[in-house]
Amino acid sequence: DPPNLQMEDAATVSRLNCRAKGGAAGFKVAILGAAGGIGQPLAMLMKMNPLVSVLHLYDVVNTPGVTSDISHMDTGAVVRGFLGQQQLEEALTGMELVIIPAGVPRKPGMTRDDLFNINAGIVKTISEAIARCCPYAIVNVISNPVNSTVPIAAEVFKKAGTFDPKKLLGVTMLDVVRANTFVGEILGLDPRDIDVPVVGGHAGVTILPLLSQVKPPCSFTPKEVDYLTDRIQNGGTEVVEAKAGAGSATLSMAYAAVKFADACLRGLRGDAGVVECAFLASQVTELPFFASKVRLGRTGAEEIYPLGPLNEYERAGLEKAKKELAASIQKGVSFARK
Numbered sequence: 001d002p003p004n005l006q007m008e009d010a011a012t013v014s015r016l017n018c019r020a021k022g023g024a025a026g027f028k029v030a031i032l033g034a035a036g037g038i039g040q041p042l043a044m045l046m047k048m049n050p051l052v053s054v055l056h057l058y059d060v061v062n063t064p065g066v067t068s069d070i071s072h073m074d075t076g077a078v079v080r081g082f083l084g085q086q087q088l089e090e091a092l093t094g095m096e097l098v099i100i101p102a103g104v105p106r107k108p109g110m111t112r113d114d115l116f117n118i119n120a121g122i123v124k125t126i127s128e129a130i131a132r133c134c135p136y137a138i139v140n141v142i143s144n145p146v147n148s149t150v151p152i153a154a155e156v157f158k159k160a161g162t163f164d165p166k167k168l169l170g171v172t173m174l175d176v177v178r179a180n181t182f183v184g185e186i187l188g189l190d191p192r193d194i195d196v197p198v199v200g201g202h203a204g205v206t207i208l209p210l211l212s213q214v215k216p217p218c219s220f221t222p223k224e225v226d227y228l229t230d231r232i233q234n235g236g237t238e239v240v241e242a243k244a245g246a247g248s249a250t251l252s253m254a255y256a257a258v259k260f261a262d263a264c265l266r267g268l269r270g271d272a273g274v275v276e277c278a279f280l281a282s283q284v285t286e287l288p289f290f291a292s293k294v295r296l297g298r299t300g301a302e303e304i305y306p307l308g309p310l311n312e313y314e315r316a317g318l319e320k321a322k323k324e325l326a327a328s329i330q331k332g333v334s335f336a337r338k
C-alpha cells in the first residue's frame, strides 16, 4: 500500500486507485469562470476526462450549485468548488492546468476588443494569483480579447518572475474546429478527417486559415477560398448574432477547450506527437505573440512550427493580420504595465 496516505484526501486516493488499475495518474485542473456559459459544459466535459483526477471549479457566483451537480457524475475526477475572490488562491494551489473562461461575452454589434475594459482586469487579477499559487501550471486563456489577454498574463508573470513562454497558451482551438467543420462541408468529408492550420490570432482578420495546407491535400476555387476565409474569421460573430444578445459561443467553445486541454494533458503525460494550434509568445514572425502549430509535451509547448509555404492570398492575409495583432498585443502590454 502507498505510504503516508491521507485518507481524507480523496484526490490522492483517486490518483492512486487509478495507478493501481494500471492507468496513469490524472492531473489537477482548475476552471476559472466555471459557472458561466462556457464554464459549465467545460466542467462537465473535464469531469468526464480520464486524464483529470482533481477538478477545481472557481467563479465569483454560483459555484456551489454547479459543483454539487457535477460531483454526482460517476467518473474518476474529484470535484471541489470555490466561490469568490477570497477562495481564488485555494482554488489554484497545486493545479497543473488552469483553464480561464472568466469574463464577459460579446453582444451583437460588439468587437472582441470592446470586452477589453472588463476582461483585462479579470485576467490580470487571476494571473497574479496563478503566479503566487501555481507558477508551474500550464495556463489556457479563453477570455477575450485573447490577442490582448495573453500578453496581459505574460506581463504579470514576467513581473512576478514566473513567466514560462511554453506554458501560457491562448486558446484558438475553436477557430480550428470551425475551419475543419466548414471545409468538411465544402469537400463533403467527415470533419474529423480534416486538419486546417489556423494561425495569427483570435479576432476577425487576425484569424488566418491556411487553406493551402489543409490535410488531406485538396484544392479550392477562389470563390471557395473567399467564402471559407470569411466564414472562419467571422464564425464567432455568426454565433453572437444568432444568439441575439444572449451571449457568444459556449457549447462549441467548451468542446474546443476540452479538445485543447486534453492535448495539453496528453503532452504533460509524455505522449509523442501532440500537435495543435495555440496563441503564444513566439518568434515565428516579428511579433512577440502569434498563433501557430505547436507540439505539446511534458513542459508545455516544446516546439513551435514555422508557418510553412504560404500562397499569395495567405501572404496578403498575414500582413493584415499582423497589423491588427500588433496593436492588440501592445494594448495588453500597456495595460499590464500601467
Ligand code: NAD
Residues within 6 Å of the ligand: 032, 033, 034, 035, 036, 037, 038, 039, 058, 059, 060, 061, 101, 102, 103, 104, 105, 106, 115, 119, 122, 141, 142, 143, 144, 145, 146, 171, 172, 173, 174, 175, 202, 247, 248, 249, 250, 253
Ligand atoms: P459568461 O458570462 O456566460 O460566463 C463568464 C463567467 O465568468 C461568469 O460565470 C462570471 O461569473 C465569471 N466571472 C466574471 N468575473 C470573474 C472573475 N473575476 N473571476 C472568475 N470568474 C469570473 O461568458 P462565456 O460565454 O462563458 O464567455 C466567457 C469568455 O470567453 C468571454 O470573454 C468570451 O468572449 C470568451 N470566449 C472565448 C472564445 C475563444 O475562442 N477563445 C470563445 C468563446 C468565448
Ligand code: LMR
Residues within 6 Å of the ligand: 105, 106, 112, 144, 174, 235, 236, 237, 239, 240, 248, 249
Ligand atoms: C468566438 O470566436 O466564438 C469567441 O471569440 C466569442 C466571440 O465573441 O466571438
